[in-house]
Amino acid sequence: MKQQVIIIGAGASGLMCAIEAAKRGKNVLVIDHANKVGKKILMSGGGRCNFTNYYVAPEKFLSQNAHFCKSALTRYTQWDFISLVERYQLQYHEKTLGQLFCNGKSKEIVDILLDECKAYNITIKLNTKVTKINKNAQTENFSVTTNDCQYLADKLVIATGGLSIPTMGASGFGYDIAREFGLKVLPTRAALVPFVLSEKDKRLYSELAGVSVFANVSCNQMSFEENILFTHRGLSGPAILQISSFWQPKDHITVTLRPDIALVEYILKQQKEGSKQQLKTILESVFPKRLVSHFVDEKLLSSKIAALKAIDIQNISDLFQKWQIMPCSTEGYRTAEVTLGGVSTDEISSKTFESNKVKGLYFIGEVLDVTGWLGGYNFQWAWASGWAAAQAL
Ligand SMILES: Cc1cc2nc3c(=O)[nH]c(=O)nc-3n(C[C@H](O)[C@H](O)[C@H](O)COP(=O)(O)OP(=O)(O)OC[C@H]3O[C@@H](n4cnc5c(N)ncnc54)[C@H](O)[C@@H]3O)c2cc1C
Known part of the structure; x- marks a missing residue:
């Protein structure tokens, strides 16, 4: 089965990337090992998802390269995400310090993303374990082997997030893939944690x-x-x-x-x-x-x-x-909201999120060495990096 784009990870960044790539006419498959999409969105913000912040700025992010986040954050801003949720008449409020929360439940954000996925015919395969990824040196295609099938894709996006809350499906998969393809992974540690x-x-x-x-x-x-x-x-x-x-x-x-x-x-x-x-x-x-x-x-x-x-x-x-x-x-990854460190931004384009070393391979969201402060910044990073990568797929 040949796809133009395969995205591994149906969380915040993966879904945003899928929607924007499909909008641009790409045929997109999203694979996730969990039984539901966006589990962290569902549990975020105490059940009300702090989905962005009025005061997004590069200074609110930690990374070895403080400049890396700038391009995506200025091209897809908090106002873009606010206009998406307003199109769906989501009711929200500013709690404090610019933090925007749903008046209702976090599920409303997941529903918006799923409605968009449906509108653009995106296929999402849940409960699917990726066992192997290869890149064919001649065709430059990626083959993604899962527990039930083998898929081929022109472009592969890794959106598997960080290590926090392993019981919700978090895994070090993205870091392992980066290492397998010879990319640098910076040491990780739990952050936004008691x-x-x-x-x-x-x-x-x-x-x-x-x-x-x-x-x-x-x-x-x-x-x-x-x-x-x-x-x-x-x-x-x-x-x-x-x-x-x-x-x-x-x-x-x-x-x-x-x-x-x-x-x-x-x-x-x-x-x-x-x-x-x-x-x-x-x-x-x-x-x-x-x-x-x-x-x-x-x-x-x-x-x-x-x-x-x-x-x-x-x-x-x-x-x-x-x-x-x-x-x-x-308290470590058991209760941390995010992971510091991760795939080094040195070898990733801040414009396209493609690896400089491996053509066609993209990393977005929390798997990268970009970590936001508390307050909706991490979701904004997920939306912005997912959106930016999609423009280049
Ligand atoms: C309790 C909690 C509350 C939070 N609250 C907020 C908040 O209110 N505001 C905010 O901005 N941020 C919040 N965050 C942080 C935010 O959830 C993350 O930064 C954001 O979800 C990262 O998006 P992502 O797409 O990179 O990864 P994720 O949203 O984590 O998505 C990764 C996806 O990849 C899948 N996956 C992982 N490994 C594999 C694998 N091996 N094979 C297939 N699929 C895989 C996972 O199942 C998941 O669906 C919170 C985090 C936690 C844990």
Whole structure:
């Protein structure tokens, strides 16, 4: 069976690439080993898919080559994807920081993509395991052997994503294919992932599990201001997921709880105004109660504000606003949203996504060494890279 284009991976980038290539008249087959298309889309954004971001910019992506993502992101923008979903009357909202979520379920995004696939007669073969890929040196065709058939194609697109959530079908397949064809693959690691604390710290902070607080979290010259969440294993929440992409083992993270309040000045102001309150009352007006009783001992908490010396106030402030902690590890691919690293962009065209070494072989989406921040950036990368490759197929 001869196809013009075979795409391996029916996730975000693979489906977008299939739709755009078929629109341009190509005969497209999509192969996936999972039993459903777009499983990560379905589970994304807490079930509401954060499908793009108003503020997409190359600075929101990590890669060894910071320039690689620019071309695709400027040619297929967030506004292009927004106009696609608006054509289908998808109801959506901006949650925070430009992040666009479905009002309904993530499935609505998958339904839009599937409707488009149907409109352009794209064949999608699910539950299909690829066992071998060869390139014929004379015809330059690719042969793709699966558990039930052998297919031939002029062009082959690898859209198999990263390693996060193996239970959802994630695999290292794309990296293996890249290596087989002699392409460079950069070391990978889990990103946008919760931290695990040491056993000692876990015991120390376990009573805080479930507490969420607005914080500034910094590490390695990067910082993020959003909520953090204490968990039974360690720390999570958007600010923690963001900083995890910049964290290396043995790094400390520095946390300022409630960076919107200058705590020293706040307490001094209460003193000046002659407050008769206890420190506990003042602190509980700023931080969650459980956090207050964890960070400050009972005796100090029962002190009257008026009795506190300047040094005490500074020390109390430092407990909350200069808190340093060294995570022991991350939760790894089991819960990570994305994979850092992957197929090196050095050998891929940023315009067409074709390998410079192997004509007709394309890599798109998360399998490449391009990783977005939290906030809809990873889907925008999937849409943009899928779209850009399709223009060249
Ligand atoms: C829990 C979670 C929530 C997320 N939420 C968001 C969010 O709200 N916003 C955002 O921007 N990003 C989010 N992401 C990240 C986003 O899902 C990915 O970056 C994006 O899906 C990558 O698209 P892709 O097409 O490269 O890969 P994927 O969407 O992962 O698709 C890869 C496809 O390839 C298939 N495949 C893998 N191996 C093989 C193989 N050997 N043979 C055949 N098929 C194979 C898989 O089954 C899958 O269908 C989230 C990720 C997770 C895990």
